[in-house]
Amino acid sequence: MTEASTAFPSSDHDHGSCVAHAVAKAEELCRSRGLRLTEIRRRVLELVWERHGPVGAYALLDTLRSEGMAAAPPTVYRALDFLQEQGLVHRIERLNAFVGCGQPDAPHSGQFLICSECGLAAEIDDPAIDRALTQAAVALGFELRGKTVELEGLCPDCRRSGNGR
Amino acid sequence: MTEASTAFPSSDHDHGSCVAHAVAKAEELCRSRGLRLTEIRRRVLELVWERHGPVGAYALLDTLRSEGMAAAPPTVYRALDFLQEQGLVHRIERLNAFVGCGQPDAPHSGQFLICSECGLAAEIDDPAIDRALTQAAVALGFELRGKTVELEGLCPDCRRSGNGR
DNA sequence: GGAGGATATGTTATAATGTTGCAATGAGAC
C-alpha cells in the first residue's frame, strides 16, 4: 500500500472484484461488530467503490435515485456517517468527497495523495508521517484525536502523460 | 512557533498589537510584490486576526455588513482568495474556515493543531512532518503541489481544565 | 408470537458554504 503500483488503482484493474471484495469485508466486519450493513449502507459502499475515486454525497444520491430508491440527502449522509465510523470509507476534506478504505480493520488515520489532474485519490499509510505527526503533538502537549493528511499534486500516470502542464 | 507556549495564542496576549503587526506585515509584503491591499482585503485580514482563531467566510461577511460595507459572498471569497494566494491566511479544510498566517513571507504549507474544545487552531511548521510528506510523495512518484495537515484534538489548556472529558 | 425499545429510514424544510456571470468602478500606465 505504500508502493507506487498499488497506491493509485491501475486503469485496467478488475473493478468488479475489488468492489465485491470490499463489500465482503464490510459484511464480515459488521457481523463481527454486531452491526447492520443495511441495503442502503451496502449500496452506498458499493457505489463508492465502483467509482474508485472520491465521490460526492450528491453524486451518490443521484445514483440511488436513478435506481429507483427513495433517497434524500439525509439518507446518503447517514449511510456515509455509519461507514465512516466503521472505517469503511474516508472523507477527503479538500474535495468534500468520500472514498472507500481498503484496510477497514486496521485502525489508521487516512493519508491521501490526490491527483489534481485525474482526480484519483490514493490512500497510503506511511508510518514515518504518522510518527512525525504524533511526535509534534506530544511535543506541544496536544492530545491527538484525529489526523487529516491530504497531499495534492500529480500522480505518476498524469505526470508521464504530461497532463497538468 | 514549534513551542507549546507560542503555538496556541495565550488568552491574555495583546490582540490589538498582533493584529496591527499582521496588517503591517501584509502591507509591506503587498508593496514589495506590487499588489494592492485594498480596503476590503485589509479589513478581512484584520477581522481574521482579531478573532485569532478559525473564522468562517459568512461570519466575516456578517461583520462587514454590520459595519455598513456593501458586501456579498463574492466580496469575502475574493478577498480570502487573494489573501490565501499571498500566504496571508490559510484555509482549514476540516472547519471550512480561515486563519491568519504569522509567517506570510516564508513559504510553507500550513500544518495545524485544532482544538475540538475551544476551537482554536495553532499553526506549526515542523520540518520532520514536512520531510516525511515529501519523502512519501517522492517514493511514490507523486509530484507534490499542496499539503494539508490538520490534527484535531485537545490543546494543552483544555486538557488541563478537563474540558472535552 | 406479541409488546416494547432501540435502531434505522422517510420526508420536508432549511442552513451553511461557495460559485458564475456580467456590469460598473477605480487605479495606474502611457
Next chain:
DNA sequence: GTCTCATTGCAACATTATAACATATCCTCC
C-alpha cells in the same frame, strides 16, 4: 486625458450538509 486592467457591486444560483419529526423495521424478552 484616455486606455487598460484589476477590483468591486450585484443578482442569481450551485453545492454541501443538517434539523426536526414521523414512520418503519429489527431484536429482545416475556
